[in-house]
Amino acid sequence: MAHEEINLTLQVWRQEGPKKSGKFETHVVRINTHMSFLEMLDVLNEQLNQQKKQPVAFEHDCREGICGSCSLVINGRPHGPMQGTTTCQLHMRHFNDGDTIWIEPYRAKAFPIIKDLVVDRSAFDRIIQAGGYVSVNTGGVPDGNAIPIELNTAKRAFEAATCIGCGACVAACPNASAMLFTSAKVSQLALLPQGRPESKQRVLNMISVMDKEGFGLCSNIGACEAECPKGISLENIALMNREYISANFASRRVPTK
Amino acid sequence: MKWLISFLTSSLGKKVVMSLTGLFLCSFLLVHMIGNLKLFADSDGHKFNEYAEFMAHNPLIKSVSYGLYFFILLHAFQGFLIYFTNRAAVGGGKRYSGKQVSPTEARIASRNMAALGTLILAFLLLHMGQFWLKAKIIGLADGVTLFDEVKIAFSQEWVVIAYLLGLVALSLHLLHGFQSAFQTLGLTHPKYTPLVKMLGYAFSILVPLGFASMPVYFYVMHING
Numbered sequence: 103m104a105h106e107e108i109n110l111t112l113q114v115w116r117q118e119g120p121k122k123s124g125k126f127e128t129h130v131v132r133i134n135t136h137m138s139f140l141e142m143l144d145v146l147n148e149q150l151n152q153q154k155k156q157p158v159a160f161e162h163d164c165r166e167g168i169c170g171s172c173s174l175v176i177n178g179r180p181h182g183p184m185q186g187t188t189t190c191q192l193h194m195r196h197f198n199d200g201d202t203i204w205i206e207p208y209r210a211k212a213f214p215i216i217k218d219l220v221v222d223r224s225a226f227d228r229i230i231q232a233g234g235y236v237s238v239n240t241g242g243v244p245d246g247n248a249i250p251i252e253l254n255t256a257k258r259a260f261e262a263a264t265c266i267g268c269g270a271c272v273a274a275c276p277n278a279s280a281m282l283f284t285s286a287k288v289s290q291l292a293l294l295p296q297g298r299p300e301s302k303q304r305v306l307n308m309i310s311v312m313d314k315e316g317f318g319l320c321s322n323i324g325a326c327e328a329e330c331p332k333g334i335s336l337e338n339i340a341l342m343n344r345e346y347i348s349a350n351f352a353s354r355r356v357p358t359k
Numbered sequence: 360m361k362w363l364i365s366f367l368t369s370s371l372g373k374k375v376v377m378s379l380t381g382l383f384l385c386s387f388l389l390v391h392m393i394g395n396l397k398l399f400a401d402s403d404g405h406k407f408n409e410y411a412e413f414m415a416h417n418p419l420i421k422s423v424s425y426g427l428y429f430f431i432l433l434h435a436f437q438g439f440l441i442y443f444t445n446r447a448a449v450g451g452g453k454r455y456s457g458k459q460v461s462p463t464e465a466r467i468a469s470r471n472m473a474a475l476g477t478l479i480l481a482f483l484l485l486h487m488g489q490f491w492l493k494a495k496i497i498g499l500a501d502g503v504t505l506f507d508e509v510k511i512a513f514s515q516e517w518v519v520i521a522y523l524l525g526l527v528a529l530s531l532h533l534l535h536g537f538q539s540a541f542q543t544l545g546l547t548h549p550k551y552t553p554l555v556k557m558l559g560y561a562f563s564i565l566v567p568l569g570f571a572s573m574p575v576y577f578y579v580m581h582i583n584g
Contacts, residue, residue: 204455209449210448277445279370317448318445318448319374322469343545350366350372
């Protein structure tokens with residue numbers, strides 16, 4: 103296997119802390135094209151360590167596209183130029199020798215920068231805490247096939263459930279709206295019989311918390327859907343809107359969060 | 360009532376208001392366009408003047424028109440409010456420095472609804488100043504009919520250009536707005552959404568074209584004497 107080495111110029115966002123002002127820093131790295139984007143950043147940090155400089159702070163965990171930790175806006179696009187991949191799944195073979203790459207954190211009021219490329223995405227946790235779950239009572243184990251679920255419905259719920267909560271939708275949205283993320287969870291649970299009993303209260307509370315966190319409003323542009331590494335569909339947003347309107351006008355529930 | 364206020368002030372409730380007022384304004388556009396086609400009914404404008412007279416004095420039309428003024432203001436005011444909320448949510452300033460080549464970058468209309476809306480509002484002020492203000496508030500001069508006013512207005516080059524620009528903005532605004540309203544209301548379905556989208560495209564092209572035919576027709580007539 104041919105190992106190709108390329109030279110890259112990186113424009114990396116550096117910011118010491120939440121209240122500090124940040125700026126772009128220029129670095130040059132020579133890397134192997136088989137590396138992932140995060141491994142390329144590891145190379146950069148090794149280089150910075152050797153120069154006794156502060157390494158660049160960035161988030162990562164599983165490095166196999168499932169944890170949703172890696173973020174980054176690469177050349178103006180969340181998770182970089184490829185569709186349907188996270189930053190850790192983005193390989194350097196998609197870049198050319200001599201390229202300049204702009205690396206920035208997600209920018210949204212609800213996602214304050216902690217350091218360099220790391221943003222605080224706990225707003226998403228609070229949205230989930232507001233209702234993104236089903237209450238399960240203790241007792242005997244229910245029979246696996248006791249509740250029939252139509253195959254297509256199960257598939258739609260599963261597709262919504264593939265959301266990894268990475269926040270690319272917020273980063274891509276010109277309004278920094280969290281509707282795709284919130285709707286993925288609302289839809290997943292609203293589609294399944296296990297989620298139905300709490301569906302009205304869930305949607306009321308999750309949207310109430312989403313608004314309080316300071317996300318923008320949805321303009322149905324579709325940038326979120328295009329940038330989502332898991333391909334979560336805009337249809338989920340319509341389903342959530344339907345749920346929200348019916349929860350307000352056709353149920354006795356009011357938001358409790 | 361607390362629930363209603365909490366709905367109307369929620370992010371989604373605000374969008375529902377935008378979509379319902381938007382769809383109402385769409386129905387107005389259609390009626391206004393079809394009604395104004397009476398301009399072509401005869402060369403002396405008798406039928407158009409008759410129609411304008413009817414519209415101005417029919418009590419049902421009059422009461423609906425107050426609703427119309429209110430919904431135009433609500434749609435515009437709420438729109439500006441949402442625009443500023445969204446700018447604040449982004450965090451202000453230039454957002455990303457990287458050269459952005461997003462797959463949805465082509466959808467210019469959806470990303471510029473507020474700007475297009477402002478253009479339409481500016482056009483509306485010009486339009487109302489020319490006809491509504493003269494016909495309803497100031498009053499037309501003796502012997503001058505609304506049809507004459509139309510002919511005078513559309514004999515001026517700058518008016519025709521301003522109208523055409525306003526209609527292009529309207530068309531782009533509708534191209535996104537029409538189907539977006541259905542999405543906001545949760546009215547999407549694999550069976551019906553393609554129909555809604557087709558209807559939306561047809562509406563946003565045909566209605567502005569219908570309107571555009573009027574200034575263009577009268578300008579051409581004026582040029583040819």
